[in-house]
Amino acid sequence: MSDPKDEAEAFRKARSGRNIAILIGLLAFVILVFVITLTRLGGNATATGF
Amino acid sequence: MLKTTAAADIPSAVDPARWQDYVQLLKPRVMSLVIFTALTGLFCAGVPLNPVLAATSILCIAVGAGASGALNMWFDADIDRLMRRTRGRPVPAGRVQGADALAMGITLSLFSVGIMGLAVNLLAAGLLAFTIFFYAVVYTMWLKRATPQNIVIGGLAGALPPAVGWAAASGAAPMNAWLLVAIIFFWTPPHFWALSLTTQDDYERAGVPMLPVTSGEPATRLQILIYSLILVPLALAPAFTGLGGPIYLAIAALGGIGFLALAVKLFRDKARADAKRLFAFSILYLFLLFAALLGEHVAGVHPLALLR
Numbered sequence: 609m610s611d612p613k614d615e616a617e618a619f620r621k622a623r624s625g626r627n628i629a630i631l632i633g634l635l636a637f638v639i640l641v642f643v644i645t646l647t648r649l650g651g652n653a654t655a656t657g658f
Numbered sequence: 659m660l661k662t663t664a665a666a667d668i669p670s671a672v673d674p675a676r677w678q679d680y681v682q683l684l685k686p687r688v689m690s691l692v693i694f695t696a697l698t699g700l701f702c703a704g705v706p707l708n709p710v711l712a713a714t715s716i717l718c719i720a721v722g723a724g725a726s727g728a729l730n731m732w733f734d735a736d737i738d739r740l741m742r743r744t745r746g747r748p749v750p751a752g753r754v755q756g757a758d759a760l761a762m763g764i765t766l767s768l769f770s771v772g773i774m775g776l777a778v779n780l781l782a783a784g785l786l787a788f789t790i791f792f793y794a795v796v797y798t799m800w801l802k803r804a805t806p807q808n809i810v811i812g813g814l815a816g817a818l819p820p821a822v823g824w825a826a827a828s829g830a831a832p833m834n835a836w837l838l839v840a841i842i843f844f845w846t847p848p849h850f851w852a853l854s855l856t857t858q859d860d861y862e863r864a865g866v867p868m869l870p871v872t873s874g875e876p877a878t879r880l881q882i883l884i885y886s887l888i889l890v891p892l893a894l895a896p897a898f899t900g901l902g903g904p905i906y907l908a909i910a911a912l913g914g915i916g917f918l919a920l921a922v923k924l925f926r927d928k929a930r931a932d933a934k935r936l937f938a939f940s941i942l943y944l945f946l947l948f949a950a951l952l953g954e955h956v957a958g959v960h961p962l963a964l965l966r
Contacts, residue, residue, distance in 0.1 A: 619674045621674075
């Protein structure tokens with residue numbers, strides 16, 4: 609049977625990996641919305657002619 | 659056959675779920691084929707592309723495909739556990755809870771369709787939503803366990819990405835976009851049935867009515883041949899409709915001859931090795947067809963338009 613200490617460490621490592629993945633996903637989402645907004649706003653601003 | 663075991667009955671996770679398990683839920687290998695065919699549709703539309711919106715479109719299509727994969731793994735966990743090919747997937751293996759896969763699938767579906775609608779256009783978003791619905795609900799929940807025609811009808815979901823890409827680029831889905839859809843649609847049955855001829859024990863154990871299980875191997879080999887005879891001329895059509903150029907025509911012709919030769923050999927010789935060969939060749943064939951179209955459009959090679 610595996611050592612409970614090792615098991616706890618494995619769970620901690622897995623959770624930490626998941627947390628980092630969620631962080632990267634959320635940051636990527638924020639950057640994506642920002643870049644899309646700039647692109648769409650830029651296109652519309654030039655289209656109005658003002 | 660009716661689903662007898664709810665996804666909630668899958669035992670709770672024993673091993674800790676790593677982030678890679680959630681990536682596996684998105685079926686990355688299927689996703690890469692979806693990205694490739696969608697990218698071909700995007701470039702074949704022949705309109706100037708904004709790089710940010712083009713990349714966003716491909717991201718949304720990829721995430722949408724991944725979401726349907728997660729929903730499929732949630733719903734099919736009970737039969738996936740019974741098949742050698744799929745028992746190592748995160749939900750049947752107990753590393754990820756079925757409910758988590760469901761939540762991830764729904765969240766990513768909403769994300770991909772929402773961003774596509776807001777950033778790109780509503781036609782592309784609508785087609786993407788339809789694709790996800792068709793794979794997750796029509797194929798996975800309704801057809802897969804009910805009819806041997808499951809992969810024929812359900813194949814539409816895997817065939818739609820070029821039309822979504824085309825719609826994302828141009829805001830329209832003309833005949834040539836649907837021609838690409840038709841090529842993948844008619845490619846799917848011979849591709850899948852060639853695989854299922856080698857894995858039918860798995861499907862039988864899981865009670866999935868794949869054609870070799872319900873109708874036997876001779877009927878399956880005949881159906882493979884019939885669909886190959888439809889597919890090969892259809893794959894030549896883009897050279898006649900202003901979509902494919904000389905490279906495409908050469909690949910479609912030579913690849914078509916190879917495809918038909920393997921289908922005929924499988925029909926005649928009845929060897930499992932031939933089924934494996936046809937399965938492997940079908941992947942190469944579709945890849946080369948779409949790579950030729952993509953390459954020609956990126957490089958600016960003029961299409962042939964033999965009918966115009």
